[in-house]
Structure formats: structure tokens, C-alpha cells
Amino acid sequence: MSPLPQTSSPLRRPARLAVNAGLVIFLALYAAIAFLQPNYLEPGLFMNFLRRAAPLVILACGQLYVILTGGFDLSMGAVATLAVLAASILINGDPETTWAVIGTLYVMGIAVGLMNGLVVAFLKVPSIIATLGAMLTVNGLALAWSGGAARGDLPDNFRNLGWLVWRDVPFVGTLPLAAIVLAGFVALAWWGLNGTVYGKRALAVGDNPRAAELAGTPVAATRILAFVVSAVSAVTAGILIGGFSGVSVNAGEGLELQAIAACVIGGAQLLGGRGSIWSAVFGALSLFALFTLLNLIGLPQALRDSIQGVILIAAVGASLWRTRRRT
């Protein structure tokens, strides 16, 4: 929206700083949790924490791709809802079809992502509007398809993805399947940004699309791929949410803003050009730790929104203050 603040210093060391910001907040919040409830330090409860945080972390990783390229994806929550509702309708109680249906879910997600990317890249519709349109459309389709009510149940082999916990695993004690999905997804997302040329392209496009184009970067393709990654992460998160919360028509409500907030808390810069996968991971873990902490304190559910708002503004303010002092 407004032009970038004059904060990008000629010294380009933002990546490590971003790690520190999110990680520090997360460790502080987790320490507070452990202070109130010491058994959160046991591996079992930590694993459980990871299991419940997994959808948000995965969503934040996908959102980060879009944020790096300078956009937003507001359609994530709707895509996650669609994944949950579509799974229950398509599987229809038959565990045999689970894997085929999961494939179908990803196809639907990729279609939404492609649509978003094409509209932004070629129709030049600002992503906030394009993905708002997608959010309304996908939500409407999901509700029309399901008749506006959650129906059907998910079979165990589908729910296990979010639900299953192996006990008596060496070293960690318990190991939830969702934590493995989480680790796998984060590793893939990390590889995409750091192991391939894509990461540099995304940063270049987000920082200055014109310059990136002149330097030969395929700007449109970079943008489109970011939206596809984001939609894929939304489907993955939706599958996990369906696993441990079951079917509901507002499964993904509000998740898109939480994912954006997570990236920002972790130090990613809106409108592109700065951020790493660790911004998303630790930002999301911080946000989830905050929710857990507020829960432990016994704060009314409603006030959680307020605290989240304060943290959001404070995190961005703090990162601005740091960068300003450095220059």
C-alpha cells in the first residue's frame, strides 16, 4: 500500500536477524508457558504442542512464499475449509478412497492457486482483491456443495494424519504423525527457497519487480508458483485440521490473517523483499504459543483477539525500531 519505509539498509543481513526475532519471541513465550505449566517441558507435551500448531505453521510457510513475492493470499482459510468439506463429501465413509481423495484435494487446491496467480500476474488485479474474490468464491462453493452444514464423517485413516500419535518412540517418547508432516512440509518449503533458484527469484520479484524483470527473472511464473505453493499449504493444513477437529463449515475461518500475522511477527516484510522460511515457522510457533499461554492464564476467549492485535503491532514496531537504529 504505502511505499516501503526507508528501512532497507545497504548492509544486507536481514535473514539472520529475522530468525532471531521470531525465535526469541517464541522462546520467551514458551518459557512463560513452561513457568505456568512445567510439564510443557516434557517431550510429550511439546510434541502435542507441535501437533496442534502444525496447521498454522504450514499455512504460514505457504503464505510466506506469497508475501516474499510482494502479495497476500486471503483465500487460504477458504481453501482449508474446502479441503475439509470436500474430503468428508468425497470419501463418504469409504476408507478405501482416502488416498485418491487426498490427491483430488490437492488438484483442487492447485487449481485455486493457479487461478489466483494468473489473475494477479496477467489481469494485474492486486492480490488483496484477487484473493478476496477467491476467498468469497471458494467459500461459497464449499458451502453450496455441502449444503451449508457439515455432513459425513472422516474415516480413521484420513483422520490419522492429524490425529495419530505413536507412543514409546525412542528419545522423544511420543511422536505425532502431524509433527512428521509438519517437519516434511517445512523441509520442502525450506528447500524451495534455499535449495533452488526460486528463493532468490521470489526475493527479487518482491523487492523490485521491474528490476527483476530486466534482470531476466520470469516474474509472472514466480508469482504464480507462489500462489500455488500457498494453496497447497492450505490444503495440507486443511487435511490436518480435518484430522483433529473433524468436519465443520468454518474450519478455516480467519486462518489467512493468522498466517499473515505469523509471517510478520517472524520478521517477514509485507510487500516483499525480506523474510525467510524461519520467519514463518517461528512466527507461527510464537503466535500459537501465545494462544496456548493465554489459554493457560484463563483469559476470556474474546480478549485473545486483543492481545494478538497488540503483539502484532508491537512485533512490527520492534522490528522497525531495530532496523532504524542500525542504519
Next chain:
Amino acid sequence: MTTDIAKNKPAARGLPVAVLLAGLSIGFFVAVALATGEVAQLGGQGIVGLLQRMVALGLVALGQTFVILVGSIDLSVAALISAVAVLASHVMQGDPAMILPAILLCLGLCLAVGLVNGVLVAYGGINPLIATLGTGLIVQGVLAASFGALQGAVAREFQVLAYGGVLGVPYSILLFAVLSLAAAFVLDRTLFGARVYAVGGNPEGARLAGIRTERVTLSAHVVASLFAGASGLYLAARLQSGTPWIGRDGIYDLESIAVTVIGGTILAGGKGGVAGTLAGVLLFASLDAAFNMLGIDAFLKQVLRGAIVVAAVAIHAVRTKGHVA
């Protein structure tokens, strides 16, 4: 509303988009009314109904136009609308003597939220999306937590705002028309309006030209919050008592941004105006009315709405050279 646009904006920025959109909206509305045989919709009652659909979203969108023109954005309006509606009904408690204090208190709250938004964005340098998302969350949370203690209903006399009128024209429409004209006048004919365009178009240039850009951004945020407050008061009058969810359920934050952008105001700031926004609101209102006549179910309505938002923006965005994000 369209006549206002034509009269008021002789050399207005973005007029073609506004006229085209308004024409299309009205054409669609008329075509659907004729096709479904609901000719009554084209009479006085139908037109008044259509215009009344515009009021709540229209008021927010007018304010949103100011912030977007200045290159910022306001996501806190939905929460603020709920807060104002709840506060108004709580303070009034059905007592007509409390109407004025309630309105003043509500506008005071809006002023405060607008100032906080403006200070965070203009002086704090915090990205407006994050700053206003944050303040919106804060307002929403406090409101939802204290709603139990904030019951009440507006005075019957206050509901005249939504249900009364003169010569068949509801007061709400008159209020909306007056505020639209005022907004258009401020943007087109006053120094402040010129500064808004200058700051949005080129903040550095505006600063070098001696404009205190921070003050202009701050004022735009205050204007947006006050318009959101007006919308909240109108909704309180219509619904008799506010709930903490009316703003969020109406998606007033994102929809006000959508209609503003549909009207040709660009998100980067500096280009656009009230006429386009009104045309965008008219588009949404006539779509709603037409979908009702066609008996399209609520979910399909949402699907079509989403597609139309994207298409409407694409129509004039597609010619953009260079890249958008």
C-alpha cells in the same frame, strides 16, 4: 446516486469508470427486474430499496476511499462498526434524551481509533495493513469480552434514522447523499483534498513541496474511522441493538476496500475518487437486489460476488503496465 455523480463531478478523476459501472449496474438491475416480472422493483419503492442497500457499505467505503487515496488502508472499520453499534445501543437504553450523548461518545471513540491508526501508520511507519488489523483485533476483542455488560437498545426516536423519511425519501439515503457530496467536495475542491491526492500519488514529492504528509495521512485515517462510525450508527438504528459481530459478518472491511478499488481508486494511492466508489457500492447493491429477485441461494450469491469483484477490478487493471502485487 448516479445523478449526484454526474452533477457533482464535472472534471472528476476516474469519471468514465464510474459512469460505466453505474450504467452497467442499473442496466443489470433493470434487466433482471423485467426478466423476472418484478416490475414493482422499478417503481419508487424499489429504487428507494436499492438505494437503502447502499447506505451501510457506502458510508464505510467513502471513508475507505480517503485512506486508500492517501496510500494507506483501513482494516479496522468492521470492528469499529460493531463497537459503535453496541456502544450506541448501550448508552441509549431506549432513552431519547441519551441520543445526542450516545452519538457524541461513539464519534469520540471513532476519533480515538482513527488517531491511533493514523499515528501508527504515519508517525510509527508501521505497515497500514498490520497496524489497522491490529487495532481492529484489539477493538473486536475488548468488545466481545465486554459485550455481556453492554446490553441495550437504541431509542425508538433514533430508529427514525433508518425507517423515517421525508416525501418518501428515507433520512438514511439523504444522510448518505449529503455525506457523499461532502466527501466529493472535500476531495475535489479543498486544499485538504489536493493534499490527499498529492501524498498518495508521490509522498516524497509531497513532502518536498512542503506538505506535512504525516498529518494528511493521520487525518485520512480519522475520516475513515468517523465514516465507519456513521455506518455503525445507521446499523444500530436499523437493527435496534448492536451485536459485536455485525461488522465482521458484513465483511465491511474487505468489501469496502473491494468497492473502492472496483470504482477505480488504485491501492497505491493518488488516483480515484468518490464517484467511482459510489458506483462500486451501487454495483454491489444492484447485484444483491437482482440476486434476490432471481432467487439465487446465499452460497451461490457469494460465489458470483467473488467472481464479479475480480472481474470488475480486472476490467480496468488489465491495462496496467508493469507489475502489481
